[in-house]
Amino acid sequence: xxxxxAILGLxxxxxMHGYRIKRHMEQHFGHMWSINYGQIYPNLxxxxxxxxxxxxxxxxxxxxxxxLYSITAAGKEAFAEWLVSDPxxxxxxxxxxxxxxxxxxxxxxxxxxxxxxxxxxLYETQLEKRRENMxxxxxxxxxxxxxxxxxxxxxxxxxxxxKRSRKEIAESADGEVPNQLMELSLD
Amino acid sequence: xxxxxAILGLxxxxxMHGYRIKRHMEQHFGHMWSINYGQIYPNLxxxxxxxxxxxxxxxxxxxxxxxLYSITAAGKEAFAEWLVSDPxxxxxxxxxxxxxxxxxxxxxxxxxxxxxxxxxxLYETQLEKRRENMxxxxxxxxxxxxxxxxxxxxxxxxxxxxKRSRKEIAESADGEVPNQLMELSLD
DNA sequence: CCTCTCATGTAAGACGTTACATGATTCA
DNA sequence: TGAATCATGTAACGTCTTACATGAGAGG
Numbered sequence: 001x002x003x004x005x006a007i008l009g010l011x012x013x014x015x016m017h018g019y020r021i022k023r024h025m026e027q028h029f030g031h032m033w034s035i036n037y038g039q040i041y042p043n044l045x046x047x048x049x050x051x052x053x054x055x056x057x058x059x060x061x062x063x064x065x066x067x068l069y070s071i072t073a074a075g076k077e078a079f080a081e082w083l084v085s086d087p088x089x090x091x092x093x094x095x096x097x098x099x100x101x102x103x104x105x106x107x108x109x110x111x112x113x114x115x116x117x118x119x120x121x122l123y124e125t126q127l128e129k130r131r132e133n134m135x136x137x138x139x140x141x142x143x144x145x146x147x148x149x150x151x152x153x154x155x156x157x158x159x160x161x162x163k164r165s166r167k168e169i170a171e172s173a174d175g176e177v178p179n180q181l182m183e184l185s186l187d
Numbered sequence: 188x189x190x191x192x193a194i195l196g197l198x199x200x201x202x203m204h205g206y207r208i209k210r211h212m213e214q215h216f217g218h219m220w221s222i223n224y225g226q227i228y229p230n231l232x233x234x235x236x237x238x239x240x241x242x243x244x245x246x247x248x249x250x251x252x253x254x255l256y257s258i259t260a261a262g263k264e265a266f267a268e269w270l271v272s273d274p275x276x277x278x279x280x281x282x283x284x285x286x287x288x289x290x291x292x293x294x295x296x297x298x299x300x301x302x303x304x305x306x307x308x309l310y311e312t313q314l315e316k317r318r319e320n321m322x323x324x325x326x327x328x329x330x331x332x333x334x335x336x337x338x339x340x341x342x343x344x345x346x347x348x349x350k351r352s353r354k355e356i357a358e359s360a361d362g363e364v365p366n367q368l369m370e371l372s373l374d
Numbered sequence: 375c376c377t378c379t380c381a382t383g384t385a386a387g388a389c390g391t392t393a394c395a396t397g398a399t400t401c402a
Numbered sequence: 403t404g405a406a407t408c409a410t411g412t413a414a415c416g417t418c419t420t421a422c423a424t425g426a427g428a429g430g
Contacts, residue, residue: 001417002286009290019381029289032280038419041383066381083287083294087305090313091282091345093219096275098337099189102216103196104330107270112330118274126277142359143291143299146352150285150345157344158278158337165333172329188389206409223391228411253409 003039004047008079011053011071018044018067028137028144031130031151044069052078101165109174116166123159130155190226191234195266198240198258205231205254215324215331218317218338231256239265288352296361303353310346317342 006029007021016024018040025035044067047053052075059065071079097119104112130152137148193216194208203211205227212222231254234240239262246252258266284306291299317339324335 002281002283003417006286009293012290012293017381018383019379023380029286031277032282032285034279034418036419037383038385038421039417045383079290080294083290084298084302085287087302087309088283090218090309091280091285091341092221093278093338093341094189094281095219095278096189098219098278098334099193099216100270100272102330102334103199103266103270105328106196106199107267111271115271115274122274122277141292142352142355143289146348146355147285147289150348151280153344153348154278154280154341157340161333161337161340165329168329168333190389204409205411210408221390224409224411225391225393225413226389232411 001043002033003035004043004052005079005082006033006035007040007043007047008052008071008075008082011069011075012079015056015068015070017069027133029147031126031133031155032147047075051075104169109169109172112169113166116162116169120159120162120166123155123162127152127155127159188230189220190222191230191239192266192269193220193222194227194230194234195239195258195262195269198256198262199266202243202255202257204256214320216334218313218320218342219334234262238262291356296356296359299356300353303349303356307346307349307353310342310349314339314342314346 006025010016010021010024018037022035022037022040025033044053044055048055048069051072053069053071056068056070057065058068097115100115104115130148134148134152137145193212197203197208197211205224209222209224209227212220231240231242235242235256238259240256240258243255243257244252245255284302287302291302317335321335321339324332
């Protein structure tokens with residue numbers, strides 16, 4: 001499970017508690033993964049049972065006591081194994097927008113344009129955020145910086161693609177979209 | 188649920204049975220999504236119960252009878268609604284390799300290079316496949332073709348990125364990777 | 375006073391993957 | 403004879419999301 005290993009990775013840097021782990025992941029890997037408490041707390045618990053991490057409760061007046069987790073030798077070993085395990089194939093773009101995009105031919109051109117525009121706006125906002133983050137990533141070593149660069153490249157590429165698609169859709173007559181029924185029935 | 192809507196989309200083209208749906212998705216959207224029988228058959232069943240599709244059993248001597256599904260008016264309506272529903276944010280690159288990549292600083296440089304090389308080989312193989320598929324997508328209307336182009340662009344971009352990263356990793360001294368512990372502890 | 379951030383957690387359900395079971399036909 | 407393809411399905415498990423419950427402190 002990736003979430004588990006990501007946590008073990010972070011604990012190499014320093015001891016952390018759940019809330020902090022979530023914030024950190026969102027700030028550093030937010031453009032690649034999502035994460036939530038429903039994953040973090042149960043996984044920390046399980047990893048403690050497995051001896052991959054240890055818990056140290058730091059009581060503080062008032063607020064719920066922080067639970068600081070540290071990685072153990074066994075945890076480091078498990079992490080090291082995972083780090084060099086074999087590749088699992090190429091990236092999938094399991095993106096709900098893209099899936100809808102493929103079927104835009106069944107809706108009206110206007111609707112398609114509207115949805116593409118919304119998506120363009122989204123990517124433009126995100127591009128700015130990523131450019132800001134880039135400054136932070138720059139100082140974090142080769143690998144973190146490279147990951148950030150990939151995120152930026154991807155964002156720019158998708159944005160360009162959306163704009164080109166938009167243009168082509170706008171220029172096509174509404175009926176110009178070929179009837180895909182015939183084509184697809186060939187296989 | 189996306190799988191359900193993807194199936195409804197395909198049924199716009201023509202009636203299909205489960206096996207065929209899987210094959211079709213793998214051939215046309217294989218670079219973006221994965222799918223398996225554990226999703227298809229239960230979902231077809233459920234959609235039939237909901238009146239989104241109807242089943243017609245076509246008995247054939249010997250082999251298990253094919254179950255041809257057709258989309259109903261209600262199904263088309265549900266699909267049309269989904270098609271114009273609001274965007275859900277930007278793409279996530281939930282890729283196991285990338286997650287490991289970020290932590291390569293904790294392993295040796297040689298291991299990192301080996302893993303990057305394996306990934307490069309994977310993407311090169313896939314790039315060829317996608318170039319072949321492009322011919323098929325070309326004839327399927329704007330949207331399918333654009334999706335195919337995005338897949339190609341993404342593949343080329345990641346491949347370039349991997350090669351550039353490889354070079355930079357190779358040129359870095361093994362100890363040159365900054366100690367990320369200090370940097371990260373700042374937030 | 376109200377909202378935001380800090381902080382921990384659970385429960386239910388949605389979604390996805392893997393492995394298995396079955397069996398005929400086609401092709402080498 | 404053996405492997406691949408066609409064809410349908412289930413069970414178990416793993417993973418992820420959403421919503422909820424709780425409560426203190428800080429700042430406007």
